[in-house]
Amino acid sequence: MSPVIPVGPYHPALEEPYKISLDCEGETIRGADIEVGFNFRAIEWLAERKNYTQAMTLVERVCGICSNVHTLTFSRAVETLAGLEVPERARYIRVIVAEAERLHSHLLWAGVACELIGFQTLFMTCLALREEVMDVLEAISGNRVNYAMNRPGGVNRDIIDPARVLAAARRIRTATERQLIPVLTTDRTVRARCAGVGVLTREEALALGALGPTARASGLAQDIRKAAPYEVYDRLDFEVPVLTDGDVFARVVVRALEIVQSCRIIEQAVDAMPAGPWQHVDFPRVPAGEACARIEGPRGEVFYYLASDGSDVPARVRIRTPTFQNMPTVVPMVRGMSLADAPLIQASIDPCYSCTDR
Amino acid sequence: MDSDAVLQGLGVCVSRDRRTDGDWAEIGDLDVRAMTRELTKAGARWVTMTVTPAGNSFRLIYHWDMDGRLLNVATTLTGPGKESIADLLPAAEWVEREMHDYYALEFFGRDETPALMLRPGDEPGLFSRTQELGRDGDPAEYEGPAGDGTATGPGQAASSEGAVA
Numbered sequence: 001m002s003p004v005i006p007v008g009p010y011h012p013a014l015e016e017p018y019k020i021s022l023d024c025e026g027e028t029i030r031g032a033d034i035e036v037g038f039n040f041r042a043i044e045w046l047a048e049r050k051n052y053t054q055a056m057t058l059v060e061r062v063c064g065i066c067s068n069v070h071t072l073t074f075s076r077a078v079e080t081l082a083g084l085e086v087p088e089r090a091r092y093i094r095v096i097v098a099e100a101e102r103l104h105s106h107l108l109w110a111g112v113a114c115e116l117i118g119f120q121t122l123f124m125t126c127l128a129l130r131e132e133v134m135d136v137l138e139a140i141s142g143n144r145v146n147y148a149m150n151r152p153g154g155v156n157r158d159i160i161d162p163a164r165v166l167a168a169a170r171r172i173r174t175a176t177e178r179q180l181i182p183v184l185t186t187d188r189t190v191r192a193r194c195a196g197v198g199v200l201t202r203e204e205a206l207a208l209g210a211l212g213p214t215a216r217a218s219g220l221a222q223d224i225r226k227a228a229p230y231e232v233y234d235r236l237d238f239e240v241p242v243l244t245d246g247d248v249f250a251r252v253v254v255r256a257l258e259i260v261q262s263c264r265i266i267e268q269a270v271d272a273m274p275a276g277p278w279q280h281v282d283f284p285r286v287p288a289g290e291a292c293a294r295i296e297g298p299r300g301e302v303f304y305y306l307a308s309d310g311s312d313v314p315a316r317v318r319i320r321t322p323t324f325q326n327m328p329t330v331v332p333m334v335r336g337m338s339l340a341d342a343p344l345i346q347a348s349i350d351p352c353y354s355c356t357d358r
Numbered sequence: 359m360d361s362d363a364v365l366q367g368l369g370v371c372v373s374r375d376r377r378t379d380g381d382w383a384e385i386g387d388l389d390v391r392a393m394t395r396e397l398t399k400a401g402a403r404w405v406t407m408t409v410t411p412a413g414n415s416f417r418l419i420y421h422w423d424m425d426g427r428l429l430n431v432a433t434t435l436t437g438p439g440k441e442s443i444a445d446l447l448p449a450a451e452w453v454e455r456e457m458h459d460y461y462a463l464e465f466f467g468r469d470e471t472p473a474l475m476l477r478p479g480d481e482p483g484l485f486s487r488t489q490e491l492g493r494d495g496d497p498a499e500y501e502g503p504a505g506d507g508t509a510t511g512p513g514q515a516a517s518s519e520g521a522v523a
Contacts, residue, residue: 080378294405
């Protein structure tokens with residue numbers, strides 16, 4: 001009889017609520033079962049009982065890392081319903097903040113991955129770089145998380161020191177290109193722990209609806225910023241890194257390459273950002289109807305459905321986060337792998353349990 | 359990819375609309391399994407499913423990505439649920455469980471529909487049962503269904519086996 005090893009409901013590396021039961025034969029994992037919902041907050045239910053201003057604040061709490069992407073997606077759904085045009089400067093500010101959020105999310109994840117791999121020095125490098133982004137976000141918004149930047153019809157505040165943003169993006173890009181990527185791609189320890197480990201094939205990624213870097217590391221070239229550009233992404237020159245190996249190593253490298261691309265996007269957006277207004281003063285009246293919005297968050301596509309009955313309270317808010325879709329991909333990833341690799345494989349999808357449990 | 363061609367034959371098209379946020383189709387008695395087969399064959403990518411209360415029933419919206427354009431295929435339930443598509447498309451496995459948790463909808467053809475967001479043994483249909491709480495309600499103080507445990511519509515109770523038509 002093979003033992004089933006229950007791990008959780010706290011993740012061994014990320015200290016978040018999630019349970020995986022690993023069906024083992026000796027040290028080898030033969031199957032897995034995932035349980036979520038330990039911190040279910042019914043945010044959709046709550047959002048349908050609060051006015052739009054309250055709902056904006058609420059959806060920013062869906063996630064503690066990619067909080068900005070939720071207010072942006074919700075705002076875009078409201079703007080679609082209300083037929084609201086967003087001022088040009090606000091569209092650039094939205095892109096800059098969204099990419100800064102991707103930077104701090106990817107750098108945090110890279111740091112956590114390095115710690116799991118056993119590479120403390122690189123963990124420190126990643127976290128030091130992340131602090132640069134956090135300082136920029138704090139300078140823009142006054143806060144390190146939950147920036148409250150977005151509102152239907154624009155943003156809540158201007159970027160008053162774009163030169164500082166530009167300088168930080170350049171420093172992070174240089175450090176990533178000269179330090180992070182060379183070490184991650186050539187170091188023996190990283191390769192030994194990651195290459196050929198936790199493979200998700202292209203077919204499995206498609207069947208399970210994998211999103212974001214998890215999908216792109218398995219050969220799926222999908223990114224809403226390219227496929228259905230929003231804000232000003234169609235005016236900016238950037239690449240979507242896609243690798244085909246589908247292992248932990250590919251997921252590490254895809255995110256590292258995306259850090260460089262996010263820096264490039266920020267640099268261009270700061271340069272091209274026009275002067276002018278950045279918000280509509282009045283909160284719009286939301287007419288009856290329904291609309292969808294999608295944004296490419298750090299972990300993949302974030303989807304919102306919004307229905308309005310014309311009142312000041314949303315009639316229905318549906319939130320599909322990327323980790324909700326990515327979490328089941330861990331099952332084929334761990335199958336046949338060593339038990340010792342399970343924490344790193346789970347972490348390699350950059351899971352967000354807060355998003356999943358909503 | 360031509361979504362019109364794919365949608366033909368899936369049911370009676372009640373409405374079709376091209377909007378800035380994607381293409382919308384309302385189909386009566388939608389054959390969801392045929393839809394899944396045809397759209398995946400055509401290269402569409404699964405996005406998710408939304409359930410919205412619709413009078414005494416529910417409206418299901420299946421969201422797909424077709425070359426970057428969103429395709430939203432909606433249908434209103436005439437019974438307690440809809441056929442499952444999870445065996446055809448594993449990506450839909452969790453969302454069917456989630457909607458069962460929220461609205462006690464049945465997805466026919468599944469061996470089981472274990473709780474996803476709720477705990478094992480919890481009564482499914484949390485959103486439906488607590489609909490009556492309104493804007494000031496607190497689901498944490500909810501003490502149980504007020505009805506006879508058999509109705510299906512929003513604001514009404516549902517049995518643990520789901521709804522009875």
